[in-house]
Amino acid sequence: MVAKIIQVVLSPILALAVGVFFLGLARKIMARIHWRYGPPLIQPVIDLIRLFYQKSASHGRMFDVGIILSLAGSIVVVLFLPFGQIAPLSSSGGLLVILYIMLLAPLGMALSGGQGANPNISIGISRKLVLSLGYEVPLLLVLLAVMTRYRTISIVEVVNAQQSTTWSIISLPLFLPGLSYFLILPAILGIRPFDVSSAPQEISSGPMVEYGGKYLALATIEHAFVLFISIALFVNLFLGGAANPVVFFVKMLVVFVLGLCVNAVFPRFRIEQAIKYLWKWPTLLAFVGLIISLVIRS
């Protein structure tokens, strides 16, 4: 019981630390790729503390509740995701629940932004939701392939099955879905070339344009959690999870840096280009993978 409580407290803190570290690292690596020096690694932490002390404007009750809901949703997802062997709530729901609680974050953001009544927000949310429909198609196929292959909807069992045999990404049926997940990862994270919804130069950061002070801070924390969740999901489903948090962290780091290097050099897609891309190659790969898993199963 005590161990469980410690895990419940520990896992969001760890996730937040990893997420914020990744944010800093991303800026540093991007800067180096662009031949700049870049800010120090702890710059996001400094920014967060500063933002919490700054004044901000609120557009109403939903404007506040939405962002709280969004962040709370992400924290809950973390509790369901195994981080090494730390997985406090993973026995209460499995992948389907994770998939659905992951909805809370964009939905809360959209509701919060909705009350902002700003044209940039409307454009941003519209793009965000369309993009999420875009990557959900391959993502669902990927997750279904994994669940069909291991005949379970529990993420812990997926990890255990990989621990006893081999990583999914190097097994035949799940290689293609794994690749597909890696291809849509930037879309899930909303980073280039899929940063259509935030697009700072184009629509002034979209849904976040009315945010200042603590709202911006919460949105940043939320982004850090999303970073953690989507990469941790990949590591759990395809790279065999890990026996302890350190190994897990190393795996996440490798995936993140790889993704960053690929995507640092791409320009931004337009939204319809993004949809076309997402519904073409990643979907096809995931689809073929799903058929192979289905055939192997029966």
Add this chain to the structure above:
Amino acid sequence: MSLQLLLVIAFGGALLTYVLGKISHRVRDFFAVFISLVLVAIIACLYGKPGGKTFYFGFFGLGLILRLNMLSWFFAIAISALGALSTVFSLSYMQDRERTDFYYLMLLLVNAAMLGIVFSGDLVSLFIFWEIMSWSTFLLISYNRGPALAAGMKYIIMSLAGSLSFLIGMLSLYSTYQTLSISEISAVMASASSGYILFILTVFSVAFGIKNAVMPLHTWLPDSYAEAPSPFTAVLSGMLTRMGIYGFLLIMYVIVGAAGVLNLGPGILKFNYVLTWLGAVTIVIPTFIAMLQNDAKQLLAWHGIGQGGYMILGISFGTSLGLAGGIFHTLNHAIYIVLLFMSVGAVQYRTNGERDLNSLGGLIKKMPIAFIGGLLGISGLIGVPLTNGFVSKWLIYKTLIVEGYPFLAFAALIGTWGTILSVYKFLHNMFLGQLPEKYKDIQKSPFSMQLPMIVLSLAILLFGILPGIPLKVINAIGISFGFESLNVSLWGIASEDGTLNTINIFAAVLVAAALVWLLFRLTAKSVPVAQEDSYAAGAYVPKDKYHYAVEFYDPLYKMIKPFLRDVIDEFYYWIASLVQRLSGSVRHMYSGDVGYYVTYIILFLALLIFVQMRWKVW
């Protein structure tokens, strides 16, 4: 309390309401609410008291039977409770309309007829109540006249087609078995040939498929939902359409029996497998069509079709999880869709019937209860965890995945993401965004509208956090159909390959939200600003000139619109126009000129003589 008396109260109450309306509107309103609450109370007391009784013997030598079991109780309590809430909601909504006596008569009659349907123990009584329901529904759909007449006409024509199909099945059963009592037929049906079973299932599936708007029999629904008065749309979408699901359950698992249904036909053309795919198609296409709608009620109506697909998918998949999911989703859908139509109704009531999503906005501050109703309603519709829709969808997904049908699961899951887009637009364009100048002084909804919305909102959360309450009843229904029992606890469902524990999720969300809220409160205060006070990168934004959310998903529209024409509807219209043209040309025969008629008679006689000479028929 016997079932006859219950139905006498229901039907008699409806008629008496009409009579009382002639005396005083206030008395009528009280009486209508009173009758519907009495019905809820009686049915609640009947829980767990199964029974049956032949109440009239001698209808062409057939017994008319009423019976009560878990299945009929489950539907009856939902019908009466939602009916009562809609009646309460009607009080202010219908206040200043014409022909309100007639409205209440029909509303109560529809509810009474639905109760009759679920309590019927034989197909004749079922058919009689079914027709009472269909006709009173027709009258209520066309209540508003104008375009509503056309919508009502479309409904009644399709409904009649369904009734005819029902009648064919009924006559065939009677001529084969000389009885129409459900329990007697189900006893002999097990030994019927599989061809005959397939025939009976198909005929009844057409009847119930039309009522439940399964694709390709769905086309009556969007217009009818949109044009009917909002409180009645709530009844229509909540339980009335789902009488189709009741019918499917009755024909598949009571009359034919699970053993007969689940192995009918060869390979992938099994009856229930075809039905699951129809369900899947019904989920995906209408959900995406809903995205293109700009009319609040049309948008919800398309979701009504789409969510019906989940129910069909669940019950026809034929596992105890799937069945439980399908039946539970019927209840859940009823709760949140009624709530959503009430939310639209509340907005319509204050904005002179406005339901165009492109001219509303910002009503959250004016109508907070309607907004909360809308928010919880769409959460249920999406299936956000901790709302009721999540649990039933989870049951369906899980069984599809674990049994190895990922493509059906994919159809069901992607339907959810399509749903998010359209319902966000629904909520945003009504309640978020800018408040138009003309709605600046709008009042909040009256109490008789708020009360049903609050009750339904609480029901959504209650069944989402403690799904064991309804699942216990549903489990009993499944067992009575011969399925194995589920391991249901108050807060979820346990099994070896994936458990759901809603109370843990609830606790986690609660604690996480509390922590974030604390962080939010303890840090620097935010200043409330007016809606015009927003950042536009230095550009001047004229007040009340633009609506930012028109054509909300434009890039996506352009991509998917060509694929989402309702070809089936066009096909039916084509048939209708064909029949019309045919009838039109037949009409030309009646020219009014006696000479023509004489010619017809002579030609016909000549034909008869020719036939006799050639083939010697007579």
